[in-house]
Amino acid sequence: MIRTLVTLGAALWAAQASAVTCEKVTHEDKRYTICEVAASEDLRLFLNDESGDVLGHFSSVNETLARDGKRLAFAMNAGMYHDDRSPVGHYVEGGQEQMRVIPNAGPGNFGLLPNGVFCIREGRTDVFETLDYVDQMPQCRFATQSGPMLVIDGELHPRFLPDSTSRYIRNGVGTSEDGSLAVFAISDDYVTFHEFGSLFRDVLETPNALFFDGNISRMYERAGNRSDVGFSLGPIVGVVEDTP
Secondary structure: OHHHHHHOOOOOOOOOOOOOEEEEEEEOOEEEEEEEEEOOOEEEEEOEOOOOOEOOOHHHHHHHHHOOOEEEEEEEEOOOEOOOOOEOOOEEEOOEEEEOOOOOOOOOOOOOOOOEEEEEEOOEEEEEEHHHHHHHOOOOOEEEEEOOEEEEOOEEOOOOOOOOOOOEOEEEEEEOOOOOEEEEEEEOOOEOHHHHHHHHHHHOOOOEEEEEEEOOOOEEEOOOOEEOOOOOOOOEEEEEEEOO
16 A cells, blocks of 8 residues: 555655555656555544534534544545535445435436445445445445445446546545555546546555545645645545544
């Protein structure tokens, strides 16, 4: 995974916080920020506050966490959403399902099957292809469905074209085969699906990886002093740590 990137001579900046390790890497002349999180960390999904209002911003998540003496170490947007910021697909927070699984094809990137589900369990994280997720029905503490899949059992999504001209800032997540690591990536250049999927397959070597979104992609990383801003987001994934 990220340790492999160091041996390839990628530019490295190591986060000081133990909860997450981030690096700047270049693959096929495209720049990315990669953050690796152990499944043992406090990894959560966020959507609404206690009043039911959409959090929408990393700063709002931090304000909510501060009441319990905690803060974000890392975060990024985590799945597609409707205009009201509700999830397009399956969504579970704190063990409670808020949106059912959507197994069928549909318009847009989400419906470009196969799509998938990012599942956070106690001590384990996994990216499942959606129909595989339905078959297994894992007991996720947190889950978010998005699409398309970037990598499926070590292979790129079959619809990705090497000569595509559709380029956006994109973000997503891959998981190790044993579920012990989640590897998050955001492009720092405009990239195609094929280029982004190839990063997860060839460099990060995650057997399964899921696209979160494009164009609106944003990341927060405390140790690297990064906090991308913009209009309100839907689901947000974040690593929580105690405030010193």
